[in-house]
Amino acid sequence: MGWVKFITGLVLVVLLSGTDVGSACAQESRVPVPKPPKGKGEQCVRETSFMRANHMNLLLHQRDETVQKGIRTKKYSLRECIACHAVNGKDGQPVSYEDPKNFCRSCHEYVAVxxxxxECHASKPPSKKAAAANSENGYRASGVLPQ
Ligand code: HEC
Ligand code: HEC
Ligand code: HEC
Structure with a gap:
């Protein structure tokens, strides 16, 4: 990780933490600060401020548990993130990571992540049809190799 990216990441986390300070900054600053779309439900899998700073560690840890140790749990599953953080496009269907509106892209562009x-995981929830077909296929059911 380049230190420039690291510093930008820190600045972003500071800007976004403490909603009042964050929104005041966003209004006064001429630098556009990302406004991630709100997730579904009452809360995230951990506190929002924790998620801002640490979501990557949760994901990478979960991945290692699954890929290296074969442990599969739902809590920090990428598929669950995608389900709660789906954002609809103009056609009313969830957008993929190709679309700048995608939740996961909303900050990454700003911090150049x-x-x-x-490339392997689905970046939007499966369509109903795909979900039905996937339930007969354990590999796809894990959210890898979408649609
Ligand atoms: C080359 C393809 C590939 C790439 C790239 C990849 N993954 Fe995976 N990932 C897999 C496969 C295959 C599994 C195993 C799925 C299973 O066995 O359930 C997996 C499993 C996971 C899991 C555990 C299953 C779950 O959702 O709980 C997580 C979390 C995960 N990956 C996150 C990531 C993250 C974050 C990145 C990017 C930094 C990433 N993966 C990049 C192929 C990939
Ligand atoms: C049950 C639904 C749900 C699940 C599952 C979920 N989230 Fe969230 N997430 C939310 C909600 C609700 C918020 C708070 C949004 C707000 O306060 O505007 C949030 C906030 C966040 C934020 C901070 C956004 C901001 O405004 O700064 C990040 C980053 C995030 N989630 C990532 C993830 C990741 C990564 C996963 C999977 C490991 C995940 N979420 C799973 C619902 C969910
Ligand atoms: C609130 C802003 C924000 C949102 C929303 C967000 N991220 Fe991030 N993400 C970041 C920042 C900032 C970094 C870089 C941290 C660093 O470089 O230390 C990052 C880094 C990552 C990394 C590590 C990349 C690397 O090269 O090390 C992964 C994996 C990741 N995010 C996954 C996701 C996923 C999946 C979602 C959507 C569920 C998401 N992020 C949504 C801000 C966000």
Whole structure:
């Protein structure tokens, strides 16, 4: 990780933490600060401020548990993140990571984070039809190899 990216990441986390301070800054500053779309439900899998700073560690830890140790749990599953953080496009269907409106992209562009995750993982919830077909296929059911 380049230190420039790291510093920008820190600045973003500071800007976004403490909603009042954050929104005041966003209004006064001429630098556009990302406004991630609100997730579904009452709360995230951990506190929002914790998620801002640490979501990548949760995901990477969960991945290692699954891929290296075969442990599969729902709590920090990427598929669950995608389900709660789906954002609809003009057609009323959830948008993929290709679309700048995608929740996961909303901050990453700002901090110049590039992800390869969505080359394999679905970046939007499966359509009803795909979900039905996937339930007969354990590999796809894990959210890998979408649609
Ligand atoms: C080359 C393809 C590939 C790439 C790239 C990839 N993954 Fe995965 N990932 C997999 C496969 C295959 C599994 C195993 C799925 C299973 O066995 O359930 C997996 C499992 C996971 C899991 C555990 C299953 C779950 O959702 O709970 C997480 C979390 C995860 N990956 C996150 C990531 C993240 C974050 C990135 C990007 C930094 C990423 N992956 C990049 C293929 C990939
Ligand atoms: C049950 C639904 C749900 C699940 C599952 C979920 N989230 Fe969230 N997430 C939310 C809600 C609600 C918020 C708070 C949004 C707000 O306060 O505006 C949130 C906030 C966040 C934030 C901070 C956004 C901001 O405004 O700064 C990040 C980052 C995030 N979630 C990532 C994830 C990741 C990564 C996962 C999977 C490991 C995940 N979420 C799973 C509902 C969920
Ligand atoms: C509130 C802003 C925000 C949102 C929303 C967000 N991220 Fe991030 N994400 C960041 C920041 C900032 C970094 C870089 C941290 C660093 O470089 O230390 C990052 C880094 C990551 C990394 C590590 C990349 C690397 O190269 O090390 C992964 C994986 C990741 N995010 C996954 C996701 C996923 C999946 C979602 C959607 C569920 C998401 N993020 C939504 C701000 C966000």
């Amino acid at each position: 590039k992800l390869d995750c969505f």
